[in-house]
Amino acid sequence: NAVGLLHWEMRQAGSLVMQAADASRLPAGGALAVDREGFSQYVTDKLMALPNVTLERGEITALPDQGQWIFATGPPHSAAPGQAIQAETGADRLAFFDAIAAIVHAESIDRRIAWAQSRYDKGENEAERRAYLNCPMDKAQYEAFIDALLAAEKTEFHEGETAGYFDGCLPIEVMAERGRETLRHGPMKPVGLTNAHDPETKAYAVVQLRRDNALGTLFNIVGFQTKMKYGAQVEVFRMIPGLEKARFARLGGIHRNTFPNSPTLLDSQMRLRSRPHIRFAGQVTGVEGYVESAAMGLLAGRMSAGELAGAPLRDVPQDSAHGALIHHITGGAEAKTFQPMNVNFGLFRPVDGLKGGRRGRRDRYKAYSDRAKTAWQGWLDG
Structure with a gap:
């Protein structure tokens, strides 16, 4: 898939972020999940070991006039730099709301109800194939859960504060408002799973939890981003079979992301047109996803280093995954409707002579990947 292709390109480029991810990887049934503390410490240690790196902590309140700079604060930066960017560009900032899911203490999950299995038993080893805990619901339990979800007290926006949601990270109650069956065909879909405690009974819906740290003491409720108030979250989530006595290390929440x-x-x-000595990197550029954000950081770093060395890099080839993303955010997207974007093959230029539609998808995706790898390696080789 396109994300896997982006992983490959980053590894070919020697990405520190991918090295850290591999060093702190958690079983996730084929997905890439990391231990947050181990991941962060790995990156910090590597950076601080470099002899030409100095760390200075503080807030930049105005855009610098000289030197090479990379603005990579992430969308929820503090007010002063955000205001400086807005003043410089003369444009209203765009915004969307992003939500995070709750995290549960593993010891509080009832293993007599929940069972360990990755969907379709995906994974190269036993740990990967058992990376998720699954909590089954019958139809009555699901309907009661949806009723409680819709009735729960939610966080309200402040007066005058409006923004959309990123479709890849919708709060579960927003999904439920779109239809009672939406969650059952989304994060609560029961397909590819067999209840180890009751193999003959097919669940109507399933809530999945995934390890959130290397110790296996914390589990994230997969796809359960929410804007419910804290008290409501505890009540509603404890309706999930297996989580009746759940203790929460972190409850879900919602925050407002801004981006130019x-x-x-x-x-x-990736340079600010009005001040080309300033680059933007990461999620603030208008990409969505951890890997995509890191990929934009990789490009910004390489491009800045090239300029400082007196050997500017040529533009990233559009046929690579990195190139498809950067082309989209710096000109390929429609400016009037610009919204954050994950990497996907819809951003890639068509390959001549291949069938359209679902039947030709496998051949198309392979052709995209083969072409991308050639283009990316050529760019790296100079």
């Missing part, structure tokens, strides 16, 4: 209109403000080298 990159198609109009950034050039093909």
